[in-house]
Amino acid sequence: MSTPLRTSMPNSSDQPRGNPDVRLSVEQASYVYAPNPSQAPLFTLEALSFQAKPGEIVSILGPNASGKSTLLNLISGALEPLSGRVFLNGFPTHSLAPKTRAQRIALVQQESRLLFPSRVWEFVLQGRHAHGRGLRFESEDDIAVAKNALAQVNALHLTDRWMDQISGGEKQRVILARALSQQPLLLLLDEPTLHLDIGAQVDLLESLRRLAAENRYTVLVVTHELNLTGEYADQVVLLQKGKCLRVGSPASVFQKDLLEHVFQAPLNVEMTSSGRPRVTLFDKT
Amino acid sequence: MPPLTLGRLFLRCGILGVVLFVVVVIALKLGAVQVSLYGLGRDLVRVLLHQSSSISTDYGMIVVDIRLPRIFLAVVVGASLSVAGTAFQALLRNPLADPYVLGISSGAAVGAIIALMVESQLSLSPQYAGLITPFGAFIGAAVTIAAVYVLGRREGQIDSTTLLLGGVITASFLSAIIMFLMSTLTGSNLRGAPYWMMGSLSSLPPTSLLYFLAIGFLVAFGAIYTTSSDLNLLLAGEKEAMHLGVDVPRVRIVVYVAASILTGVAVSVSGAIGYVGLLVPHAMRMIFGSDHRMLLPASALGGAIALVIADTLARTVVAPSELPVGAVTALVGAPFFIYLLRRRLG
Numbered sequence: 001m002s003t004p005l006r007t008s009m010p011n012s013s014d015q016p017r018g019n020p021d022v023r024l025s026v027e028q029a030s031y032v033y034a035p036n037p038s039q040a041p042l043f044t045l046e047a048l049s050f051q052a053k054p055g056e057i058v059s060i061l062g063p064n065a066s067g068k069s070t071l072l073n074l075i076s077g078a079l080e081p082l083s084g085r086v087f088l089n090g091f092p093t094h095s096l097a098p099k100t101r102a103q104r105i106a107l108v109q110q111e112s113r114l115l116f117p118s119r120v121w122e123f124v125l126q127g128r129h130a131h132g133r134g135l136r137f138e139s140e141d142d143i144a145v146a147k148n149a150l151a152q153v154n155a156l157h158l159t160d161r162w163m164d165q166i167s168g169g170e171k172q173r174v175i176l177a178r179a180l181s182q183q184p185l186l187l188l189l190d191e192p193t194l195h196l197d198i199g200a201q202v203d204l205l206e207s208l209r210r211l212a213a214e215n216r217y218t219v220l221v222v223t224h225e226l227n228l229t230g231e232y233a234d235q236v237v238l239l240q241k242g243k244c245l246r247v248g249s250p251a252s253v254f255q256k257d258l259l260e261h262v263f264q265a266p267l268n269v270e271m272t273s274s275g276r277p278r279v280t281l282f283d284k285t
Numbered sequence: 286m287p288p289l290t291l292g293r294l295f296l297r298c299g300i301l302g303v304v305l306f307v308v309v310v311i312a313l314k315l316g317a318v319q320v321s322l323y324g325l326g327r328d329l330v331r332v333l334l335h336q337s338s339s340i341s342t343d344y345g346m347i348v349v350d351i352r353l354p355r356i357f358l359a360v361v362v363g364a365s366l367s368v369a370g371t372a373f374q375a376l377l378r379n380p381l382a383d384p385y386v387l388g389i390s391s392g393a394a395v396g397a398i399i400a401l402m403v404e405s406q407l408s409l410s411p412q413y414a415g416l417i418t419p420f421g422a423f424i425g426a427a428v429t430i431a432a433v434y435v436l437g438r439r440e441g442q443i444d445s446t447t448l449l450l451g452g453v454i455t456a457s458f459l460s461a462i463i464m465f466l467m468s469t470l471t472g473s474n475l476r477g478a479p480y481w482m483m484g485s486l487s488s489l490p491p492t493s494l495l496y497f498l499a500i501g502f503l504v505a506f507g508a509i510y511t512t513s514s515d516l517n518l519l520l521a522g523e524k525e526a527m528h529l530g531v532d533v534p535r536v537r538i539v540v541y542v543a544a545s546i547l548t549g550v551a552v553s554v555s556g557a558i559g560y561v562g563l564l565v566p567h568a569m570r571m572i573f574g575s576d577h578r579m580l581l582p583a584s585a586l587g588g589a590i591a592l593v594i595a596d597t598l599a600r601t602v603v604a605p606s607e608l609p610v611g612a613v614t615a616l617v618g619a620p621f622f623i624y625l626l627r628r629r630l631g
Binding site: 076078097098099101102103105106107109113114115116117118121122125126127129130132135136137138142143182 | 290511514515532
């Protein structure tokens with residue numbers, strides 16, 4: 001049985017200012033893509049706000065080109081908001097030093113392209129980079145954390161395999177393990193289910209739910225999967241064309257008219273016995 | 286799960302160091318005048334004890350004054366080119382990057398030629414005379430990398446094929462400039478177009494310059510080595526590296542400047558020797574893996590070994606005549622380049 005990754009909470013200076021329940025706070029953050037200042041902007045993300053607690057799974061939901069990735073970049077600190085702020089434990093994410101940021105925010109991208117072959121364990125150890133100083137060699141602690149991370153996503157048996165010789169679902173789990181070995185407060189996932197079959201999708205989301213509960217991660221998933229959001233998210237941020245239309249629980253956001261308008265398709269929304277919404281394509285017959 | 290430890294790093298470098306030593310000893314022995322191992326050892330000890338005056342035999346003079354500096358030059362140039370190649374491959378995220386293929390060596394050569402022209406106008410005192418050339422080569426290399434980098438970008442991303450094509454075109458353009466400069470200028474100190482375009486270790490720089498270049502190599506290598514953990518992550522892409530805690534702009538500028546220095550060091554004293562910076566890093570990667578903490582020192586030692594061997598072949602195979610060392614490295618390197626290209630595309 002694996003021990004929890006995070007044995008103690010970060011030191012007192014990391015404690016949030018204000019409401020101690022809030023870990024991530026997006027406050028009126030907006031962004032404008034304008035490659036040429038004299039022309040009309042290509043894309044605008046209008047100011048939006050929401051908050052997330054430790055252990056919570058937030059789904060950023062929307063169709064293509066709705067601003068999901070832009071919002072993700074603002075939260076991860078890769079982009080600086082044009083107005084407003086994104087706070088993680090009271091610190092603006094954009095102004096954190098690269099290493100500090102990587103100790104607190106881990107990003108799982110759709111795919112990790114490798115230039116040269118690498119073993120699974122080497123790949124997972126990359127997550128420990130932010131915890132070292134300059135040039136260093138991995139300590140026993142780093143190896144223990146990496147092994148633990150692999151165990152948490154049920155991928156310990158892959159340790160010595162080559163990254164280019166494992167399946168898509170296995171790869172996604174290994175990329176998640178690297179993010180876990182960063183020991184972050186905030187776990188960001190960019191379309192994590194895009195290349196996965198339905199079994200692997202459920203497997204991944206179940207892992208995320210378990211990890212969020214056990215390790216108190218705040219998990220943010222960018223997706224356009226309605227039913228995975230409905231089933232697994234605690235909070236939904238619904239985006240369309242750069243506007244935030246609704247923030248709330250899946251049950252409150254998943255309304256037939258609203259979803260049909262956002263996704264431009266005839267939809268049926270029904271509540272399951274667990275109180276989770278389920279969406280199907282509207283049957284015209 | 287066996288990650289790299291300091292002990293394993295030293296062991297592997299030690300083995301490569303022994304190989305380099307053996308290669309150097311063999312290279313000292315080979316040549317028009319045969320030297321016995323005993324005589325070689327005796328002379329080397331005398332040099333180390335600063336008793337050079339007691340070496341009276343002809344072959345002692347040949348070994349100590351001609352072969353040894355030339356081998357030392359091959360060591361510095363080979364190590365510089367290989368480390369520069371390793372750095373460019375990581376920086377540009379392209380396994381086919383190399384100072385020669387991308388035209389950076391040609392850029393350094395143009396810089397060096399212009400520096401030589403300027404130098405002849407300045408009438409400097411002899412001990413400073415050689416120092417402008419490496420500096421000119423460094424500027425030439427830096428400007429060329431910047432140009433190739435801009436040429437290789439498409440929609441804000443470095444595109445592998447565009448980068449290589451941009452490099453090939455840059456190299457051909459700069460070779461034409463070298464030919465133009467060589468045809469219009471006359472001067473005994475310009476060394477000729479074949480030297481700059483193919484590379485050669487046959488014209489020895491003054492000893493003081495050799496030391497200066499060795500120090501330049503060590504400084505640039507040290508600078509790149511401090512970023513070796515970051516380079517491992519940079520291979521996955523700049524965005525991903527940033528999210529793993531790499532200060533990407535800082536690493537990029539350190540590696541960019543240091544790799545330019547290394548190319549400048551090599552080209553200013555040997556011309557544009559091709560394929561060492563491509564072949565050696567790949568060979569080392571096959572043996573030791575792609576962890577830059579191991580790969581960078583292995584490339585330095587491997588590059589030294591490779592160029593000492595190549596130069597020994599260049600001066601012995603068609604003796605008493607001599608091949609440009611760049612011809613030897615291209616004979617081996619070009620087929621290897623094609624192999625890598627086909628494996629990547631296939």
